[in-house]
Amino acid sequence: xxxxxxxxxxxxxxxxxxxxxxxxxxxxxxxxxxxxxxxxxxxxxxxxxxxxxxxxxxxxxxxxxxxxxxxxxxxxxxxxxxxxxxxxxxxxxxxxxxxxxxxxxxxxxxxxxxxxxxxxxxxxxxxxxxxxxxxxxxxxxxxxxxxxxxxxxxxxxxxxxxxxxxxxxxxxxxxxxxxxxxxxxxxxxxxxxxxxxxxxxxxxxxxxxxxxxxxxxxxxxxxxxxxxxxxxxxxxxxxxxxxxxxxxxxxxxxxxxxxxxxxxxxxxxxxxxxxxxxxxxxxxxxxxxxxxxxxxxxx
Amino acid sequence: xxxxxxxxxxxxxxxxxxxxxxxxxxxxxxxxxxxxxxxxxxxxxxxxxxxxxxxxxxxxxxxxxxxxxxxxxxxxxxxxxxxxxxxxxxxxxxxxxxxxxxxxxxxxxxxxxxxxxxxxxxxxxxxxxxxxxxxxxxxxxxxxxxxxxxxxxxxxxxxxxxxxxxxxxxxxxxxxxxxxxxxxxxxxxxxxxxxxxxxxxxxxxxxxxxxxxxxxxxxxxxxxxxxxxxxxxxxxxxxxxxxxxxxxxxxxxxxxxxxxxxxxxxxxxxxxxxxxxxxxxxxxxxxxxxxxxxxxxxxxxxxxxxxxxxxxxxxxxxxxxxxxxxxxxxxxxxxxxxxxxxxxxxxxxxxxxxxxxxxxxxxxxxxxxxxxxxxxxxxxxxxxxxxxxxxxxxxxxxxxxxxxxxxxxxxxxxxxxxxxx
Numbered sequence: 001x002x003x004x005x006x007x008x009x010x011x012x013x014x015x016x017x018x019x020x021x022x023x024x025x026x027x028x029x030x031x032x033x034x035x036x037x038x039x040x041x042x043x044x045x046x047x048x049x050x051x052x053x054x055x056x057x058x059x060x061x062x063x064x065x066x067x068x069x070x071x072x073x074x075x076x077x078x079x080x081x082x083x084x085x086x087x088x089x090x091x092x093x094x095x096x097x098x099x100x101x102x103x104x105x106x107x108x109x110x111x112x113x114x115x116x117x118x119x120x121x122x123x124x125x126x127x128x129x130x131x132x133x134x135x136x137x138x139x140x141x142x143x144x145x146x147x148x149x150x151x152x153x154x155x156x157x158x159x160x161x162x163x164x165x166x167x168x169x170x171x172x173x174x175x176x177x178x179x180x181x182x183x184x185x186x187x188x189x190x191x192x193x194x195x196x197x198x199x200x201x202x203x204x205x206x207x208x209x210x211x212x213x214x215x216x217x218x219x220x221x222x223x224x225x226x227x228x229x230x231x232x233x234x235x236x237x238x239x240x241x242x243x244x245x246x247x248x249x250x251x252x253x254x255x256x257x258x259x260x261x262x263x264x265x266x267x268x269x270x271x272x273x274x275x276x277x278x279x280x281x282x283x284x285x286x287x288x289x290x291x292x293x294x295x296x297x298x299x
Numbered sequence: 300x301x302x303x304x305x306x307x308x309x310x311x312x313x314x315x316x317x318x319x320x321x322x323x324x325x326x327x328x329x330x331x332x333x334x335x336x337x338x339x340x341x342x343x344x345x346x347x348x349x350x351x352x353x354x355x356x357x358x359x360x361x362x363x364x365x366x367x368x369x370x371x372x373x374x375x376x377x378x379x380x381x382x383x384x385x386x387x388x389x390x391x392x393x394x395x396x397x398x399x400x401x402x403x404x405x406x407x408x409x410x411x412x413x414x415x416x417x418x419x420x421x422x423x424x425x426x427x428x429x430x431x432x433x434x435x436x437x438x439x440x441x442x443x444x445x446x447x448x449x450x451x452x453x454x455x456x457x458x459x460x461x462x463x464x465x466x467x468x469x470x471x472x473x474x475x476x477x478x479x480x481x482x483x484x485x486x487x488x489x490x491x492x493x494x495x496x497x498x499x500x501x502x503x504x505x506x507x508x509x510x511x512x513x514x515x516x517x518x519x520x521x522x523x524x525x526x527x528x529x530x531x532x533x534x535x536x537x538x539x540x541x542x543x544x545x546x547x548x549x550x551x552x553x554x555x556x557x558x559x560x561x562x563x564x565x566x567x568x569x570x571x572x573x574x575x576x577x578x579x580x581x582x583x584x585x586x587x588x589x590x591x592x593x594x595x596x597x598x599x600x601x602x603x604x605x606x607x608x609x610x611x612x613x614x615x616x617x618x619x620x621x622x623x624x625x626x627x628x629x630x631x632x633x634x635x636x637x638x639x640x641x642x643x644x645x646x647x648x649x650x651x652x653x654x655x656x657x658x659x660x661x662x663x664x665x666x667x668x669x670x671x672x673x674x675x676x677x678x679x680x681x682x683x684x685x686x687x688x689x690x691x692x693x694x695x696x697x698x699x700x701x702x703x704x705x706x707x708x709x710x711x712x713x714x715x716x717x718x719x720x
Contacts, residue, residue, distance in 0.1 A: 050514040052702070069517075077514040083507025088313055099305050100515040144511070 002064070003028040003152055003183045004049060009058035011044055018044040019055070020207040026152075026185060028063075031178055033194045033201030033215070034187040035286065040204040042187045043080070046154055049185075050077055073102040076150035080157045080187075082141050084129045091116070091125045094144045101148035108147060115143040119169075135166050142170065146177065153177055156187045171197065191286035203290060210293050215286075222289045225257040226282045227265060236272035250277050257281075302516040303524040310499070310528025315535065324536050328543035332551075349422065351393045352376070357409060359397050359437075365429045370422060390415050395426075402434060474667045475639065481589060481662035482635040484537070488593060489600050489658065490628055492533040496601040497617060499525055500608030500697075509701050518698040522609075523690075526601040530594065537593070588665050588675075595682040596658030600628065602686075602693035606717075609700030610708045620710060631656035635663045642669030652678050654685030692717045 002025040011019040019041045026032040034042050047053045048060060051072055060067045062074075084093055091112055098108035116122050119139045129137055138161055146153060155174075159167050174184060174197065186194045194201075195215060203211040211218060232250045245252045255265050262281065269276055284292070314320055352375035353364055364372035375394060377385060386392055393414035401409030410430070412418050418426075436446060500522075503509045512521055603624045611617045634656055638647035642664045650656040651664050657678050664670050670678075699716045700708070 047702075052510075052513050072515065075514070077511060079507065079510040079514075081507040081510065083509070083511065085313075085503075085506060085508060087317075088309075096305070096309055097511065097515065100302060100512070 001028045002026060003062070004067075004185075005061040005064075006045065006048070007059050007061065009045070009048060009055045009060070011048065011053070011055050011057075017207050019048075021058075022204065022207070022209055023058075024202040024209060024212055026183055027200065028183055029178065029181055030199040031174070031184045031186065031197050033198035034185060034204070035189070035191050035194070035201055035290070036204035037189050040189075041207045042189075042204060043156070045204070046077070046156060046185070046187060049152075049154065050075060073148065074151040075154060076101070076145040076148065076152070077154045078141060078145040078156060078158060080160070082138065082161070084137065084141060084144075086129050089126050089128055090121075090132065090140050093129075094140060094147060097144045098147040101150075103148050111147050112143070115147065119143065134161055135163060138162055138166070138170075142173070146182075149180075150182065152183050152185065154185045154187070157189075158186065159188075159190075159193050191290055195286045201286075203286075203293070205290075205294060205297070210297065211289070218286070218289065219283050222292065223281070223283045226254050227257060227262055227279060228282050229253050229255060229265065229269060229279050230277040231269060232275040232277065233273060236269075236274070238268060238272070250275075254282065302520045303527065306516070306521060306524025307528040307531065310525055311531045311535075314495075314529070314532045320532070320536065324539045325543070327536075327540045328547055331540075331544055332547040349391050349393070349419075350389075351395050351422075352382075354394065354396045357397045357399045357401050359401060359430070359433055365426075365433075367425070370425070386413055386415070393418065397430075401430070402437070406430070406434060477585060478635075478639045478642075478663040478666035481585065481666055482632070482639070482659045485589070485593060485596065485659045485662050486628060486632045486635070488533050488537060489597050490625070492529055492597065493600045493604045493624075493628075494621075495529050495532075496526055497604040497608040497621065498614055499529065500605050500701075501611055501614045501617060504609065504611075504701060504704075505613050513701060518701060519694045522602075522605050522694055522697050526598060526605060529601065530597050533597065534590075534593075585665060589662065591679065592658040592661055592682065595679075595686050596654075598686045599654060599682070599689045600624065602690045606693035606696040606700065606713065609697040610703065610713050612704055616707065620708075620713070623710065627655040628659065631659035635659045638663035639667075642667040648674070652681060654681050657682060695719070 005023075005025040007023050009019050009022045010017075022041065022045060024034075034045060036042050044053070048055050049067075051067065051069065062068070062071045084090070088096075094112045094115075095105065095108040098112065099105060103111070113122075116125060121136065121139065124132060124136065129140070132140065142158075145155075153174075158170060158174075162170055178184060186198060188194050191203075198215050200214040201212065201218070202209055213221075230247075230250045230252050235244050235251065239253060242253050242255060260268070262279065266276070266279060348369045348371055350371045350373070353360075353372050354375045355364075364374070366372045372395075375382060382394065386394055393412055396411040396413070398409045398411075400406070403409065439446060439449060503512065516524075604621070607617055607620045607624060608614075610620065631650065634646065634650040637644065638650070638660050641647060647660060647664055647669070651660040651670070651674070661670070661675075661678060665675075695718075696713055696716045699719070700713070
């Protein structure tokens with residue numbers, strides 16, 4: 001079952017074509033990555049899902065039927081450009097934003113208290129945004145995004161501005177949301193930041209979908225069938241044809257799996273009395289896959 | 300509706316919680332009352348008695364010198380160097396020398412005042428009047444005419460009375476006060492609070508909270524909520540002003556000033572006299588009309604200000620674009636001055652029919668009872684229509700403007716947004 005489905009969406013701004021026949025579906029309860037470089041059309045896609053703008057062509061389905069205005073209350077949105085009122089205390093803001101999403105005042109207040117405790121923000125309850133560190137502001141904004149327990153959580157570049165400790169807390173919370181049954185849409189131009197989290201993804205480049213599928217499928221489909229061996233000892237004769245690089249970890253060599261299997265290569269190495277530090281199959285990251293695709297499409 | 304209500308209350312409460320709101324709420328009435336009170340208070344506080352020695356060589360005053368409260372005139376008790384020494388020592392002492400030239404063509408040549416500090420304007424006025432009267436009396440006597448005879452021959456001072464056809468009359472001084480205060484307040488509130496709408500919208504944009512808001516509510520709801528919230532703030536402030544001014548004028552001032560207020564009434568500016576202000580209480584109809592024009596005038600202008608605010612990234616970029624919106628209201632203020640002078644003129648009539656100038660001008664005309672019921676009705680209808688029209692246009696601009704970043708927008712582009720499909 002798909003929570004959201006975009007079908008053949010077209011959208012132009014004046015002469016610029018922002019989306020050119022984009023289609024993708026977000027399975028319910030999954031973490032979904034919307035990837036692509038700046039200007040590819042990610043924000044436009046998100047705005048269409050948020051019903052901030054309407055597509056010129058194509059349709060958006062929510063739980064299998066055309067999306068309706070009131071579905072907006074089931075969506076939580078953390079935009080890339082974070083923003084809160086500077087001169088309003090943070091608890092009031094979070095409660096206000098929750099109310100705009102349909103919560104009653106008492107319910108919003110209750111949940112806000114719980115979240116503030118969870119993120120250790122209680123003593124900041126009455127402070128203004130200007131008094132908070134950037135990391136705390138991010139937390140407040142995150143709370144405002146999910147206070148109404150949306151079915152769909154849209155996070156645009158969620159990790160930018162978080163230090164490693166807080167990024168880890170955020171990651172945990174995202175996984176919690178997933179466990180609770182929420183669907184999460186991640187948008188990022190930094191592919192590697194989300195690849196470990198995403199169940200499936202779509203990659204947009206120049207207003208078109210260039211790649212889609214589950215993260216595992218995509219990486220398997222793009223693996224180069226090579227292994228990387230790190231070892232110590234004299235380079236044996238049979239390695240003559242391969243380039244051996246000397247690194248801090250030891251000597252590094254890339255061997256093609258077309259000739260021998262991993263086991264056979266290892267056997268050879270052991271016979272040559274090499275000390276083996278590591279051996280792994282080379283599976284490209286999303287970044288490399290993306291660059292590969294862009295280069296191929298440019299040819 | 301719930302969304303608009305939520306946004307409205309936020310706008311109202313955030314503003315009411317600020318210090319500026321209360322400073323302005325209290326300062327307004329205080330400044331207004333001060334206009335009235337300060338001259339009186341100054342007059343009252345100045346209670347030192349000034350002494351003037353008079354050397355009356357012209358025999359102007361036959362018997363008694365014209366002393367009065369706080370001003371003592373006595374014949375100069377000293378002469379020569381001793382006199383000069385005394386004048387140099389005492390700041391409050393002056394010497395008035397009167398010579399026969401005071402009866403000539405230029406009486407000033409016969410009057411000399413010697414003192415360390417110049418004579419105060421009030422004392423000058425008093426002595427001038429007294430001297431010219433005394434000189435007149437003397438000349439009348441020489442010509443065998445008595446003062447009483449002259450007075451009986453003169454036409455007394457008079458004032459015009461404006462009379463409505465039905466027969467009731469209204470003092471035109473009261474109407475003048477009401478017209479000036481009404482149109483000035485209208486101008487002031489629309490401009491100040493209109494700018495607040497602009498600031499509020501561009502603040503949400505530069506804060507980047509806009510994106511979150513319009514993913515929760517429709518842009519139109521956001522715009523209307525903000526405009527209505529700020530209108531509510533303005534109305535609240537206005538009510539506080541009326542309340543406080545009433546309290547100050549009816550309770551505080553009389554208690555504070557006592558009978559001095561009556562004595563120095565002619566020192567207060569005409570338009571601000573307590574009489575004119577208390578006239579506001581006499582005319583609940585005026586207040587009703589004021590509220591109507593304020594609400595619809597404000598909503599019309601606020602929609603335009605919101606549209607401008609949505610088109611810019613930063614408030615600073617807005618200045619050029621606000622010009623076309625502030626010009627009509629400034630013109631309205633100028634036209635209102637004409638309407639005060641000639642409430643029945645064609646200029647006054649037409650400018651009270653055109654919705655962008657009507658709120659300010661109508662205050663001036665209405666105060667003079669110069670508006671026929673059909674005129675008022677027609678003007679009110681155009682106000683409501685203009686509110687609908689400008690809100691519609693502005694909402695279209697707003698909806699596009701709030702998503703535009705990083706581009707300096709021209710008026711031409713804004714106009715195109717308004718009529719785009």
